[in-house]
Amino acid sequence: MNISFEWLKAFVPHDLSAEAVRDLLTMHVATVEGFERIRAELDPFVVGRVVESEKIPDTRLSFNKVDDGSGTLLDVVCGAPNVTVGASYPFARTGTRMPGGLVIEKRKIRGFTSNGMLCSPRELMLGDDHDGIMTLDTDAAPGTPLLDVLKLGDVRLAVDVLPNRPDLLSHLGIAREVAALTGKPAGMPAELAAVKGVKRAVRGESSESAGGVSVTIEDAADCPRYCAAIIRGVKVGPSPDWLRRRIEAVGGRSISNVVDATNYLLHGFGQPVHAFDLAKLAGAKVIVRRARPGERIVTLDGVDRALSPEVLVIGDGNAASALAGIMGGQASEVTGATTDILLEVATFSPRVVRAGRRQLGMSTDASYRFERGIDDAAVARMAALAGGLVIAVAGGVIEALIDVGAKPTARKSVLLQPTKVGKLLGDRVGSAETVKILESVGFSVAKGDAGLRVTPPSWRHDVSRDVDLVEEVARLRGYDRLPDALAGSRPSSVPDHPLYAVGVRVRDALVAAGLCEVRPLPYIASPDSGSLGAVRVRNPIGEDEPYLRTQILTTLARRAEYNLSRMQRDVRLFEIGTSFVVAASGDVREEMRVGALVMGARRPSHFTEAEPPAFDAWDAKGLAELIARAAWRGARVDITEGSAGTLWSVAVDGAARGVVRSVELDAPVWAAPAFGVEVTLGRVATAAVAARGTHDYSRGEIPSVRVPRRYVALPTTPAAEFDLALVVPDGVPATEVERLMRRTAGETLESIALFDEYRGSGIPVGTRSLAWRLTFRHPERTLRDKEVEGRRAQVLKMLGQELGISVRAG
Amino acid sequence: MSGATLTIGDYQALVSAFEAEAMPAIAGADSVDALEAVRAKHLGRAHGWLRTLSARLGELDRGDRAAAGRAFNEVRVRVEDALAERQQTLAPAREGGALADPTMPARHSWAGVVHPVSQVLDEMIAIFRELGFTIALGPETESPWYNFGALNFPADHPAMDLHDTLYVSDDVLLRTHTSPVQVRTLQAYPPPIRVLIPGNVHRRDPFDASHAPAFTQVEGLVVDEGIGFADLKATLNHFARRFFGAAKTRFRPSYFPFTEPSAEMDVVCGVCNGSGCGVCKQTGWIEILGSGLVHPAVLESAGVDSERYTGWAFGMGPGRTALARHGIPDIRILYDSDVRFLGQFSR
Numbered sequence A: 001m002n003i004s005f006e007w008l009k010a011f012v013p014h015d016l017s018a019e020a021v022r023d024l025l026t027m028h029v030a031t032v033e034g035f036e037r038i039r040a041e042l043d044p045f046v047v048g049r050v051v052e053s054e055k056i057p058d059t060r061l062s063f064n065k066v067d068d069g070s071g072t073l074l075d076v077v078c079g080a081p082n083v084t085v086g087a088s089y090p091f092a093r094t095g096t097r098m099p100g101g102l103v104i105e106k107r108k109i110r111g112f113t114s115n116g117m118l119c120s121p122r123e124l125m126l127g128d129d130h131d132g133i134m135t136l137d138t139d140a141a142p143g144t145p146l147l148d149v150l151k152l153g154d155v156r157l158a159v160d161v162l163p164n165r166p167d168l169l170s171h172l173g174i175a176r177e178v179a180a181l182t183g184k185p186a187g188m189p190a191e192l193a194a195v196k197g198v199k200r201a202v203r204g205e206s207s208e209s210a211g212g213v214s215v216t217i218e219d220a221a222d223c224p225r226y227c228a229a230i231i232r233g234v235k236v237g238p239s240p241d242w243l244r245r246r247i248e249a250v251g252g253r254s255i256s257n258v259v260d261a262t263n264y265l266l267h268g269f270g271q272p273v274h275a276f277d278l279a280k281l282a283g284a285k286v287i288v289r290r291a292r293p294g295e296r297i298v299t300l301d302g303v304d305r306a307l308s309p310e311v312l313v314i315g316d317g318n319a320a321s322a323l324a325g326i327m328g329g330q331a332s333e334v335t336g337a338t339t340d341i342l343l344e345v346a347t348f349s350p351r352v353v354r355a356g357r358r359q360l361g362m363s364t365d366a367s368y369r370f371e372r373g374i375d376d377a378a379v380a381r382m383a384a385l386a387g388g389l390v391i392a393v394a395g396g397v398i399e400a401l402i403d404v405g406a407k408p409t410a411r412k413s414v415l416l417q418p419t420k421v422g423k424l425l426g427d428r429v430g431s432a433e434t435v436k437i438l439e440s441v442g443f444s445v446a447k448g449d450a451g452l453r454v455t456p457p458s459w460r461h462d463v464s465r466d467v468d469l470v471e472e473v474a475r476l477r478g479y480d481r482l483p484d485a486l487a488g489s490r491p492s493s494v495p496d497h498p499l500y501a502v503g504v505r506v507r508d509a510l511v512a513a514g515l516c517e518v519r520p521l522p523y524i525a526s527p528d529s530g531s532l533g534a535v536r537v538r539n540p541i542g543e544d545e546p547y548l549r550t551q552i553l554t555t556l557a558r559r560a561e562y563n564l565s566r567m568q569r570d571v572r573l574f575e576i577g578t579s580f581v582v583a584a585s586g587d588v589r590e591e592m593r594v595g596a597l598v599m600g601a602r603r604p605s606h607f608t609e610a611e612p613p614a615f616d617a618w619d620a621k622g623l624a625e626l627i628a629r630a631a632w633r634g635a636r637v638d639i640t641e642g643s644a645g646t647l648w649s650v651a652v653d654g655a656a657r658g659v660v661r662s663v664e665l666d667a668p669v670w671a672a673p674a675f676g677v678e679v680t681l682g683r684v685a686t687a688a689v690a691a692r693g694t695h696d697y698s699r700g701e702i703p704s705v706r707v708p709r710r711y712v713a714l715p716t717t718p719a720a721e722f723d724l725a726l727v728v729p730d731g732v733p734a735t736e737v738e739r740l741m742r743r744t745a746g747e748t749l750e751s752i753a754l755f756d757e758y759r760g761s762g763i764p765v766g767t768r769s770l771a772w773r774l775t776f777r778h779p780e781r782t783l784r785d786k787e788v789e790g791r792r793a794q795v796l797k798m799l800g801q802e803l804g805i806s807v808r809a810g
Numbered sequence B: 001m002s003g004a005t006l007t008i009g010d011y012q013a014l015v016s017a018f019e020a021e022a023m024p025a026i027a028g029a030d031s032v033d034a035l036e037a038v039r040a041k042h043l044g045r046a047h048g049w050l051r052t053l054s055a056r057l058g059e060l061d062r063g064d065r066a067a068a069g070r071a072f073n074e075v076r077v078r079v080e081d082a083l084a085e086r087q088q089t090l091a092p093a094r095e096g097g098a099l100a101d102p103t104m105p106a107r108h109s110w111a112g113v114v115h116p117v118s119q120v121l122d123e124m125i126a127i128f129r130e131l132g133f134t135i136a137l138g139p140e141t142e143s144p145w146y147n148f149g150a151l152n153f154p155a156d157h158p159a160m161d162l163h164d165t166l167y168v169s170d171d172v173l174l175r176t177h178t179s180p181v182q183v184r185t186l187q188a189y190p191p192p193i194r195v196l197i198p199g200n201v202h203r204r205d206p207f208d209a210s211h212a213p214a215f216t217q218v219e220g221l222v223v224d225e226g227i228g229f230a231d232l233k234a235t236l237n238h239f240a241r242r243f244f245g246a247a248k249t250r251f252r253p254s255y256f257p258f259t260e261p262s263a264e265m266d267v268v269c270g271v272c273n274g275s276g277c278g279v280c281k282q283t284g285w286i287e288i289l290g291s292g293l294v295h296p297a298v299l300e301s302a303g304v305d306s307e308r309y310t311g312w313a314f315g316m317g318p319g320r321t322a323l324a325r326h327g328i329p330d331i332r333i334l335y336d337s338d339v340r341f342l343g344q345f346s347r
């Protein structure tokens, strides 16, 4: 909402600067987001009076002595024909920047020095007139700022009005607040003093005629009130200066006296007003009705629109002539030829206007106000004012004022315990202060035994409970006045959500492992899962990415490709985020997952290793273990051969948790292969906790109590170890060999470590050589060589018998 | 048994002599070059001792050759091991050059990165945890009731226009704020409640320099007996001082359907210190968060007695803070996941 500082001052005469008004509104009413000085470029110009003037022979120029208030008369050369001794003109001293950008400098013309310039309207961008310099009708002293004389300066304040306060969408609304905050009374602007001559209204319940025009409301729910001023004999033409200036001050464009008058009501009082060319309304009829199926209208913006019964229209005897509360129709537009008009001042249902304008995909100044709610008690008064303003600026006579519909009932009152104000604000606010503040912004307050009975003014639509009144007191007193001291608090009954701590642990582990966390968008192009259904957004931001991901790795793959396209070959990304699938029940199932993707060099290159090896599947397997151990401390982690399309499956305490796999990328030839891990950390419940208006305090998540690890005493005896280099037939997995060795090595076996794999010369085809180191330790004594040798023999025997494994020769 | 020119005893003496000469020479080599000379003398293919010893095996009796060969091999292994070990000791001087040039760079592993938005979030969470807040989480897909109805949004009202919503179906939408978790928490736990709610939210906004359709929010909720606006103000001021330094704040009126009274908190612009600059759009202030007392209708939606309990809530966007803090001009950079961008924020 654009507010003109000068227009506002016309409603509430105050002595604050524009900056002070800005700060006052921001701190107590609504945030002022924009602050724009209008004609600030004219600030440096002053009134200059010509004291002497003589023609320079053989030229159109004159040589003048100009008084600019500085005490020294300045020599100024001027080319205008209308320089008059004793007259005042806008004067630019040397150094002044003209609105066009030129800087006035001291210069010599035909041998005469010129110290400044007397200006024409066009040079000041105040019109097209360039026939001569601009004579000022003023007796202001030379040196007076030009804007003080012309009264053209203004400040445009852009106020961010939130949806609960439509009453602030006008100068009157803002003026009420300024009045309450400054104690200066608000009133009618002086420029409306001449507005008068309104006939008494003719009232009807749902239909009425007067002045040869009939007005009918088909459904009072759509349109509770419709006032029509019938004006004949207007002369459509340019607006008077004061009206044009008001419209331009809020960023509008002056169109004609009649249209500008309706816009004055809109911006000045928040009342949308529409003017019809009465001659174009078939049958001189106004019927407020729903559009008929298939009906069309060409609106003022030239668009031919198809209508549906959702849209409320103003019909004449034949067709729709306007979209009620949204926009007029081209057919009944006021033009230069118009002589008779019908001014519409009405209340339309906020819901109906909203539904209609959404259906049509449009929003106008009028619909914006109607769907938020206007001051419905002011409609008849606004109709009279609109009629009066039109005849004041465009002539004609008001033949009739038709007022159809019911007068609005008074607002519901709200009971307020005065002590509640102080309690909620944490400050001492007396009952008297509360009453005074509420009354200052139009509330009526009646004191009773039960408390204060407060009735909101007709322009407020946001007050239905006592807390709404507490807000009025808080903001008008000022939030800054409230005390600020940290008080003690009771501990929260809510434990940390278990997944939060898990996520932090996993993230820290992956960062320590050298991976980079990412937070990309979760939308993807096509379903990325086979059996489970991907969730599709019904109204996606782009049709190119309408699905929600079912896997984090899908997102990471796209991010890896993004990096490859920027020639980044070493990519180590991870994300802890949500995956979405449609469960069998049809509900959306959400999981918190971690995905990690690695490709390219395993470590940075160094002068000792110019090309470090690339990440391979074993690194990914290691990341899977790292993630699982960080997420589930102390749990059993099994990484086993994966099912189709994956390298490994990740299980924690026997439950499937994730996969390790190669990641297919749209990659250039120089890119290294990409490997990925995806692990589900847990499910995020999407079901309702409890029914509306109820709670279920048994449903809170309590993190499971962790079983602590037992301390194992450190060894006091020496270990014995030996290596086994074995020839293992293909098809026998290493884990199976290990399992057998554990089974047969006896209880003094401490650890088994696989340290080499070899194929090639010396190893028979169809086998591979694997080498393990076995470490033995007795808890109480040193193991004898013979004992260890016996274990070795036993292990080798069993390996040979059960798995056909022999010792590697040589 | 005949024709032998060399006895096994002689051969063993030769082998011992070789070892006795080679070992001190290896140990005494004080450079890689010196060691290389020792290697050439004793193990060289052309003239070395080893070659000689190996050749002379043929002069032995056939029956003695196996024993002599064993003796030869044992010594060869010992000498080669000694050479390798000495080489290992001297090698870094040549390969690494660290001794010769200590300015050469260290060997590193990859540096991991916590995303800049997470870093901001972590710092925010740390401050509130000191004040006794715990962490609550909730789903990103929500019912319209949790997202709007329970939070006192008037049905079919322009207030909804502030939340352009992505729908999955009539009954499921992508949450437009983290506030549904307020209701879930109030339904699941009795007061006193002090929670912080981080999470992703979705808006039907085009992806451009200043908007993203999915972004991170963090929200706080306090509900107990006797909670008022002064508590809100004190806590959030404390947060602002800790997070932004000795920052001045101001509270100005605002509107959220789920709080009443509602206020927005600004901190004084850190760039211009309040005098007005491009960053703060000449106002001297930076908008940080929205806040207010919990609307009694929200408490009632969750089955909480709104006469007995009151509370306050606030919400803010760590993404915007990250942009401002690091001078990132385009929000999309946070989502691109370019490793060069991420690398700028490594620990």
Ligand SMILES: [Zn+2]
Pocket: B269, B270, B271, B272, B273, B274, B275, B276, B277, B278, B279, B280, B281, B282, B284, B285
């Ligand atoms: Zn600033």
